[in-house]
Amino acid sequence: MSIKSVIGASVVSSFATTALLTMHPAAYAASAFASIASAVSCATTGACISGTNTSSGPGVSGTSAKGYGVEGTSTSNDGLKGISTSSNGLSATSSSSYGVKGESSTSYGVYASSASGGGVYGMTSATKTKHAGIMGVDNSTNGSMNDGVFGTVTNGGWGVEGESGDGASGGGVVGGATTATGVEGFSQGYGGTGVAGYAYDDKYGSGVYGSGYDAVVAQSFNELFAGENSSGSTVFSVDSAGNITYAGSLQPFARVKGGATIKAFAPKTTRPTIEDTGISRLTGGTATIALDVAFASSIETSSPYVVLITPEGETRGLFVASKDPHGFTVREAGGGRSSVSFDYRVVAVAQGHAADHMGAIDPATLPHVNAPKPPHPLLGRSPL
DSSP: OHHHHHHHHHHHHHSSSSHHHHHHHHHHHHHHHHHHHHHHHOOSSSSSOOOOOSSSSOOOOOOSSOOOOOOOSSSSOOOOOOSSSSSEEEEEEEESSSOOOOOOOSSSSSSOOOSSSSOOOOOOOOSSSSSSOOOOOOOSOOOOOOSSSSSSSSSSSOOOOOOOOOSSOSSSOOOOSSHHHHOOOOSSSSSOOOOOOOOOSSSSSSOOOOOOOOOOOOSSSSSEEEEEEETEEEEEEEETTEEEEEEEOOOOOOEOOOOEEEEEEOOOOOEEEEEEEEEOOOTTEEEEEOOOOOHHHHHOTTTEEEEEESSOOOOSOEEEEETTEEEEEEEEEEGGGOOOEEEEEEEBBTTTTTTTOOOOOOOOOOOOOOOOOOOOTTTOOOOO
């Protein structure tokens, strides 16, 4: 039903007074429209009020000094719906407040879907203050685990994706929290990734960047972290038991006297071992050393430990006379009765690793992350 037909059917009954009939035609039409628009009702599958514009102007326009320009309310469907075959389904602009504001007591405040593009596209051009293209806030006060922003996919995409194409310090996805988690990701499917970050800049970009008391926290039933090089080969991984696998060398670095920074290399062994060192002294050619209690409880008792001895004085030679899970005894060879200090080093297999030893591995058993997808077609340009 069109506005014209509604006005034609209602003018006589609603405005048949002498004052209105003598009103200026334009004022009369405006008054009639205002009254009818507020009172019209219908029972049809189409629109009660519709507007058609064959030029470049809006089909329906609403202006208000203090209230909503256009407001739509439905008891069982969408309050406001916009459809376009070639442009934006719904476009809103504001110079001082929200471009679009949606509220719901039981469902989504704003719901958007697209068959070929993005459901929601947010952009900001602010240059002086920090604003977000899209911002989600959870204001619940009852302790509910709500989400400021929640994204889900059913096949092959990302729940939430963010990209930064400015080449500077901006992040594709940035999350901040005062007492909780800035960005949280989880995957319930085999081979899925809780949080995936890719940096296409070969020098400065960071795939995933974390800052805080716990910069990056991961929880997984399989792999906590897995990293691949540009060829798709796994070079680093941490499994759910905390075991670290890496392809390169471990290079710790530290600042030394004089202010210089040096790097070192961690040793590689054929077995997972744990060590302890110390200094003791022979008295009358004999010394008994008790293992540190914490060290003794962390070694594999089914595998014998190794004791290496270096005397700090002249002797006939020192040897390990006996060993047990609690300590060992050192004596001087040839029945010597020297009293001399010596250094010792104990090397033992770590608890629970008696059967572990260097061996070949099948590369197929290494964790594999989802291969990086190519740069997003919108990276660096607006889709509008």
